[in-house]
Amino acid sequence: MGLFKDSNLITDPLADNNPVTIQVLGICSALAITAELEASIVMAIAVMFVLGMGNVVISLMRNIIPSKIRIIVQLIIVAALVIIVDLVLKAFAYQLSKTLSVFVGLIITNCIIMGRFEAFALANKPWRSFLDGIGNAAGYGIILVIVGFFRELLGSGTLLGFKVLGDSIEKTGVYAYGYENNGFMLLAPMALITLGIIIWIQRNKNTALIED
């Protein structure tokens, strides 16, 4: 029963209250690591772990944290969780942890995490906080996957490393017709512009979201 009652905690952040496009949280990592789809997916899972666990821990401790030093307490908890993620990545996916480089560490300062701690976990019970964490991380993940999908597809002609558009050197698939990869998609500026276009489309569909 509780699950159905609170299911809006998971579904809202997916679209109309998306942490990236509406609440403007967690932009840094959303842009920096989306040149490849695989890195985007791993990053989304890492954030989901940290945010879900962190929300529960903060929610359990919400009555004993003195409000003056709560930011430091929150940062220490996130940092501990991120160290777990970092060590797991280094042990099982070393190549990926190289690709993500400092951005695993920067999950600590991902504003989504602090934002949800402040806005939700400090005032709600553990189960609801957990759902909120998972929902917001999923909303963040969706944007990451969309941006990663287009950047990898248009930039290197691959998806998750598979050559879906054919081989660019041997000129098979669409390359046989003169298609070229747009290497610009892999560089920093196009990540910003891709995200801008996603926001544009989303607000065109739901005009209630338009800013004045």
Add this chain to the structure above:
Amino acid sequence: MEHIELFFKSIFIDNMVFATFLGMCSYLAVSKKVATAVGLGAAVIFVLAITVPLNWLLDQYLLQPGALSWLGEEYADYDLSFLSFIMFIATIATMVQLVEIVVEKFSPALYNSLGIFLPLIAVNCAILGGSLFMQSREIESLGLAFNYGVSSGIGWFLAILAIAAIREKIRYSNVPPALRGLGITFIITGLMAIGFMSFGGMLTGGGDTGKGNEMSQTAIDKIIVEVDKIDNSKN
């Protein structure tokens, strides 16, 4: 010479906002007015100038593999680098709290205008990112670490100042309704980033031998990853 090189490289080529997207959250949230943008930018320079050298000392004498050798032979094998996230963020959070107290005491006007954003500096990716990049780029001396902190702070300051000025003016333009606010800010930032990419030629243009192939660290990282991938696919 290397000081000047690092200085300009951190401001223009490896600009925190345009090349590595650090501190985007506060960059987008606080850039509606030039005055507040200047305040936050100055705070970021100040905090970076303090935390990067501090974290450099921590890294050098506590965290690096073998960093504890100054305690004696038997400590030389210790590698505490897995603690660096937690140590860096603790240093930063403490420093930010200190800055907050000082600003509140000496400049209540600035404190009021920055409002809730001063605590947000603690979670500004630019601050932690500065320390983490300092660590991963293996900056050699305390002086260079200070230089890196100040110059990347200035780079961030320039970026937020520019976008705040543009956003103040764009209010009078006829932007498509759905793009207003966040959307157009992203696209403008993208265009500015394209502009800043042209600074990449700055360090290759000089006649200095040995510096001819200098590239931004992010570009080098990308190439290394690509090469690794090719190697993997061959296996």
